[in-house]
Amino acid sequence: MKQIRMENVHFSYPDGTVALRSFDLSIEEGERVAMIGQNGAGKTTAVKLMNGLVKPTGGNVFIQDWNTKDYTTATLSRKVGYVFQNPDDQIFHSEVQSEIAFGPRNLGWNDKEIQEHVRYAANLTGIKEIMMENPYDLPYSTRKFVTIASVLAMNPDIIVMDEPTAGQDAVGLQQIGFILDELQNKGKTVITITHDMEFVVRHFNRVIAMAQGEKIADGDIQSIFSDAIIMERSRLKPPFYASLAKDLGVEGSVLTKEELWKHLRIESR
Numbered sequence: 172m173k174q175i176r177m178e179n180v181h182f183s184y185p186d187g188t189v190a191l192r193s194f195d196l197s198i199e200e201g202e203r204v205a206m207i208g209q210n211g212a213g214k215t216t217a218v219k220l221m222n223g224l225v226k227p228t229g230g231n232v233f234i235q236d237w238n239t240k241d242y243t244t245a246t247l248s249r250k251v252g253y254v255f256q257n258p259d260d261q262i263f264h265s266e267v268q269s270e271i272a273f274g275p276r277n278l279g280w281n282d283k284e285i286q287e288h289v290r291y292a293a294n295l296t297g298i299k300e301i302m303m304e305n306p307y308d309l310p311y312s313t314r315k316f317v318t319i320a321s322v323l324a325m326n327p328d329i330i331v332m333d334e335p336t337a338g339q340d341a342v343g344l345q346q347i348g349f350i351l352d353e354l355q356n357k358g359k360t361v362i363t364i365t366h367d368m369e370f371v372v373r374h375f376n377r378v379i380a381m382a383q384g385e386k387i388a389d390g391d392i393q394s395i396f397s398d399a400i401i402m403e404r405s406r407l408k409p410p411f412y413a414s415l416a417k418d419l420g421v422e423g424s425v426l427t428k429e430e431l432w433k434h435l436r437i438e439s440r
């Protein structure tokens with residue numbers, strides 16, 4: 172089933188800034204999609220349109236069979252969980268436990284259901300030991316996991332994460348990879364905005380590249396990262412092994428260490 176359909180979407184902010192133009196997008200159930208592109212390309216605006224935080228000024232956004240124009244953000248958040256770019260824009264409780272329980276409580280679940288979902292989300296995000304802490308006493312990277320847990324506890328079909336890797340160390344990155352795999356196993360649809368191309372190579376197959384309010388490419392990682400024009404227009408640093416392969420004069424698509432080794436072995440024969 173189609174989870175997200177954006178048809179000829181335009182969006183202008185009240186000050187007249189045009190953030191999105193003629194934007195079309197279709198995402199199926201269970202897909203895992205990375206959105207990449209230069210700063211100000213319109214990525215955050217595109218995902219805010221998905222959960223109704225903003226409504227299109229032209230065109231339509233459908234979440235499953237709901238047109239977002241007909242629903243409030245609160246109602247849409249039952250289907251689309253949105254993890255904000257900055258955790259401080261999302262967190263408003265003084266205890267991790269109550270922050271995570273807020274969404275499930277609002278959904279009207281009983282205490283047992285709330286507890287089960289809070290426990291599940293805390294385990295999955297690796298924060299079960301800090302449930303009684305004040306989120307504002309925690310480092311930025313941990314606050315980000317609190318916001319991810321708050322969204323996962325509501326068990327939405329679609330999860331949107333805005334820059335989950337920002338500020339994460341190797342352990343944090345591994346945890347995010349683990350969360351993505353678990354969500355995929357559960358058949359969830361995941362859209363992630365990121366500037367981290369190594370993260371994209373490791374965890375995504377489909378990539379949407381954006382520049383100046385437009386979608387400039389939608390395809391698999393090989394086709395996007397091997398297209399010099401797309402990379403230049405989206406002003407992104409190519410993945411490390413792609414750059415290294417280029418410097419070494421290796422022909423063909425290389426994104427990982429294993430692929431580079433394969434090419435070098437073939438060339439040395």
Ligand SMILES: Nc1ncnc2c1ncn2[C@@H]1O[C@H](COP(=O)(O)OP(=O)(O)OP(=O)(O)O)[C@@H](O)[C@H]1O
Pocket residue numbers: 184185186188189190208209210211212213214215216217
């Ligand atoms: N509240 C706002 N009012 C006016 N213009 C805005 C507002 N929020 C974003 N913009 C502008 O809309 C455009 C798209 O911004 P958006 O945040 O969607 O881009 P982005 O690709 O997510 O950028 P980044 O990678 O820096 O987060 C930019 O020109 C930005 O300056």
